[in-house]
Structure formats: C-alpha cells, structure tokens
Amino acid sequence: MTMTADPRLGTGLKGQAEALFRRKRMVSFALPLIVLAYLTYAFFAFDVPGLVASANPENGKTLIRDAYSYKTHVTRDNRSGAVSIAIEGERKGAYPDGQAPDWVDLGETTVITLPRGGVVTFGPDAVSYDIPGYGLVTAQPGRNGAQAVLPDGPVPDWINASKNRVAITTDEGRVTITRNKTEVFRYSTGWELFFFTLDSPYHGQGPLDLLRRAMGGEAGAIWHDFWYNPMWMHAAVAWALFETILMAFLGTFGAAIVALPLAFLAARNFTPLMLVRQAFRRLFDFFRGVDALIWTIVLARAFGPGPLTGALAILVTDTGSFGKMFSEALENVDGKQIEGLSSVGAKPVQRYRFGVIPQVTPVLLSQILYFFESNTRSATVIGAITGGGIGLLLTQAMITQKDWEEVSYYICLVVLMVFAMDWFSGWLRRKLIAGDDGGH
C-alpha cells in the first residue's frame, strides 16, 4: 500500500513543486523584462534621442566654469579709446577710473596680460592680441569694421572672423573685436567680490587687517559693507532663507494646530457617529488629494505672491496629511488611562487633556517635526512658484542665465539649510521625546 502510494504522492508533490518553480522562474525572468520594456518605452516616449541631439553642452560648460570662476571684462570703446574694467561686466563690479587689477597696465597703450603668456594691447588707434603658439592678431576697429589682420595660414576653429566681428576664444580668456568696442574676458578662479565690492574701502584686505580695523571701532562699517554687498546681496539672501524656513514653520505647525481637533472627529474611538467620521475623513482626503501645486495656485489668486501664500499652501495640504495620521494615532490610544480618569470623575476635556494627549504627543511631535524638515524642501519649490524665499531667488538667478556663480551659491545654501533643518528637527525630536532615537 505505502509502496504504491508513495510514488504517486511523490509525483504529485514533484509536479506541484515543478509548477511552482516554473512559475517562480517565469516571474524572475519576466519581471526584469517588463521593467526593461517599460524603460525602453519611456526612453522613446521621453524622446531621449531627440533630447541628446538638442542638448546644449556649451550651457553646461558655462555653468560649471561659472560655478568656480569669474570673468573680468576689459572693454575699449573703439570710438573714444576709453578703457573700462568691470567684473562680470556689471556696473556694481566696475573698477573706479584709473584703477585696475594688477594684470592690466593702464596708460596711453593699455597692456593686458592673460595667463600663459597671452598679451593684449589697446593702443590709441589699434588693438593687438599676441597669442602664444599662434602669432599676433592686430586690428584697427572703427567705422569700416573690425579690420583684423590674422597671421598667415588657415584660420583655426577657435577664431571666428568676419568683416565686422572677430571672436577669439582660448582657455585663458576671450577677445571680441567689433566696430564699436573691443572686449577682453579674463577668467580667474573664485567668487570675486564675495565679501566686499570694489567701492568698499575694505576690498582686498586680509582677514587680519580687517580684524585689527574691527577692533579699532570699524566693525559696524565692515559688517555693513559685507552685509549689503550689492553684488551678492547677503542680507537679501539671508532674508530669503529665513523666509523659506518661516513658510515651512508656519505651514507645518499651523496645520498641526488645525488638524489636531479635527482628528478627534475622524477617529473611530472618539466619534462614534459614522457620518461625522466619514465626512471628516473625506475632507482630509480632499485636502491631501488636491495637490500642493493646486492649492498654491488657488491661494496665490486670493493672497497674491509672497511667503504667506506659500505657508498657507503647506498648511492646507498638511492639514489633510496630519488629520489622517493624527486620527490613526488617536485610534491606537490605550483606553485604560481614559477609563481610569473617568472613574475619578474627570470631565471630557480633562480626559482628553490627561488621558489622551500625553499618550499621543510623542507620536504626533515626531511626525510634525519630520514634516517640518521635509517641508523646508517643499517651501523651496513652492517659493519658486508663488514667489517667496530662496526658491524665488534661485529661479530668478537661473532665468538671467548668467549669474551661475550665484546659482551655485544658492544651491549650496539650500543644501546647507536642509541639512541644518534635518539636524535641528532630529535634535529637537530627541530632546522632546525621550527614548526616541531619532528614527524615521
């Protein structure tokens, strides 16, 4: 009996096992294939080949180079022969008349020394660029065009010459000659004028000098020149960072204040009435479902652009999230403590205050702080849409498409801000909630 039953049982089991393995094998091959097929579809749906063709690597190069270097424009007005020097070509970075960086020798004939031996001269009626390894380019720009004379031989591809315009681009700088003006760009490493602009008496002084002067009673003036630096606008940037954090703070904690009482109405054990409970739950779903983007747009219509609109958008969206989470936390409350309180005659408000709140506070606080941290990031994005805080500065700097050093500065600040908030909320969580090891 057993002899005959065993093989039958065995084949049955074996068959089952084989079917199971077959299915598993299929799944383990099919799953990556499906993922691959989807990615391939997305590759074409997103038109990646077209994007690769239309991408502008030059923009990327400008961005990266600007992030760590700056350029000084030396401009000769070809009609008057006047030479002006300005950092990044901006008026607020202009050198006062008669002053120049040490690589420019002002005079009847202005001599500009570029790195690696290039020399540009601005004469009274002619300009020249001595390019090492290539030769001397001379030009007499004026009414009749650039009138450039290049060395003999084929024109290399880094020189773009036509009758009215000659552009020479080398690693160390760029020279552009047109009828009206001759411009030399010289790249240097660093963020120029980060501390003081050229019109400040403290520009170019070492930290020790500054410290000595600060001791001598000039601390206020030094701080003023730094803080209101027209090029980098530290005061405005600091304010924008503060505004972003303010949006996150008001939004998160405002939402928590609004959501806490409502959460009681959506919790099963506090609101036995199904209808009320369901109504509030749907309300929370609605607040969450209408995206922060839509809230931002709707609220911006009523309140105009600014930090308050951003704060309210965060508040409304998070009221939905908090309402849901708080009511879930309230449903998990231990009923014994409430029973104990009612047995000694506590009124409902007292029951909530001493029986419920102490139980849920750690959970709620940790969720609120976690949201606070994540909302700092959201506030950056919302600020870009509604016009407030560092998000606005960032988009503005990007739209101009030239202040890339400022863009990288802001990016650094945003990342530092998020790190700081991350750390701060973790610290606060540990401080306020004993036993919580800063999870999440």
Place this chain on the structure above:
Amino acid sequence: MTDQTGSGPGISGIRDDYMALTRRKRLYSGMLLAVFVALMMSGFMLADDRNAGGFWSGLHRIFDFPEAVIGEAAEKAAELPGHVVKYFPALVETLNIAAVSTLIGALGGAVLSMLSTRGLARWPALIPVFRRLMDLMRAVPEIVIALVLIFVLGGGPVPAMIAIAFHTTGALGKLFSEVNENASLKPVEGLASVGASWGQKMMLGVVPQVSPNYLSYALLRFEINIRASAILGFVGAGGIGYELKNAMSWGQGKYDESAAIFLMLFATIIVVDQCSSYFRDLLTHGRRSEMLA
C-alpha cells in the same frame, strides 16, 4: 524605623516635592507654549507683511478663483470630455515621469542601501560614505536639479525625471536601509558558504526577504513623485503641470481647460493613493500603513 517616625512630614514632604516638580514642569511647558505662540504670531505677522496681498483682505476672496473656475467649467461642461482627451497624453507623461523616476530611484536606492547596511555592505569601510551620499541626495531639492538640467538639456520630461530619480534614490535608500537592518543574515551566510558573489548574496539572500517592504515604500514614493512631477512641470519640465501653467496663463474665460486639468490631477492622485494604500496593506499583511512623505 526613622521612616515610620517621620511618616507624617515625609508624606507632606513628598507631596511638596511633587507639587514643586509639577509646578516647575507646568512653568516650563507654559513658557515653551508661550514661546511657540509668540513665534507663530510674529511669524504670521511677518509673512503677512511680506505678502503682496494681506491675509485678512484676501480671506474673503479665497473662493473667488475656484468659483470662477467651477462656474466656467459648469458652463462649458460639454467641452470637458474633449479637454480631458486633449490633456490625457500630458497626464500620461506626468505618470511616466513619476514611474520611471521611482523605478530608477528604487533600483539605485536598493543598491545604495545594501552598500550602507552593516553586515551586507560590500565595502564595510565605506558605509559612512554611502550614508552621507544618500543624505546629500535627499537634501537637494528636486527643483534645483530640474532647473539646472532644463538649462543644459532644454525643457521636457527628462530633466524632471532625473531630478526626481536623484531625490528618490536618496529617500528610498534611507528607508530601504532601515528595512535591511531587520533582514536575517542567515541566508546570506548560507550563500556565502557556497561561494556566492556579493551580487548573488544580495539578489538571492536579501531581496526575497525585503522585497515586500521595498515595494510598499516604492509605491508610497510613486504617490509622492506624481505630485512632484506635476509641480516640476509647472516650472518648465513637461507633463500636466506645464499644460496647467499654459492653461492658467490664458486667464479669465479659458478656465474650463484649467478645470479639466485640475480634475484630472485630483482624480489621478486619489486613484493612485487608494490603489497604493490597498496594495501596501496587502504587502505588509494588514499592518497599518504609515504615512511618510
């Protein structure tokens, strides 16, 4: 003995101590509350001051815009299905951005999380490096990367996708590494004893243990990423957000298209939200789904 003789003053002493303690605690919490209220009030006033329109003057106008939109949509209700069809491809693009970035982010996050979990790491010495890397990826807001990439690559879904995938990698990596901590190392040891490579150990020893939790977190992230990709569309990266921005800019009289987009976005978020919470409950075997944004 001394306890008994001094029981009377002892109890009152304890009571006094207790009352003093309570008073001090109340004072501290009261002070904390006062500071918090002051912060909220002054913050509100400051934000109100900096806003283009004030809070109180704008409060009664809060429903003007939704009213206008709903009114126009109701007026031209017959055109709504047409608009829905028109903007459906944009919605699919937004969903695709979210799906692809979640997929890539989950794959990257899985690898990073394994590299940064004690006991699983390929190079244990580099665990802090990978942890900081994930922190950094999490910290950079999506909009920053998206805007930079839009400048270099031009507008479209790819910058948004890369930006969201980058952020998702960091965010999921962190959550995944918490899951990994709870994975049993026995299968890994078993595989190691038969000479499996690191990839095989992870693939065959760890992934089967953690995949339900991974999937659950990835679904949650997908939900978040739909919202993110809609927002990024608004600043120039394709999808329904971009269409919404265009529709909005046409202004009064053309709000029916905005209304259609609002409706589609709302419906999508609700549907995905419900589906993902259903599947997450299924995956975690009835464990209560946690909200993690």
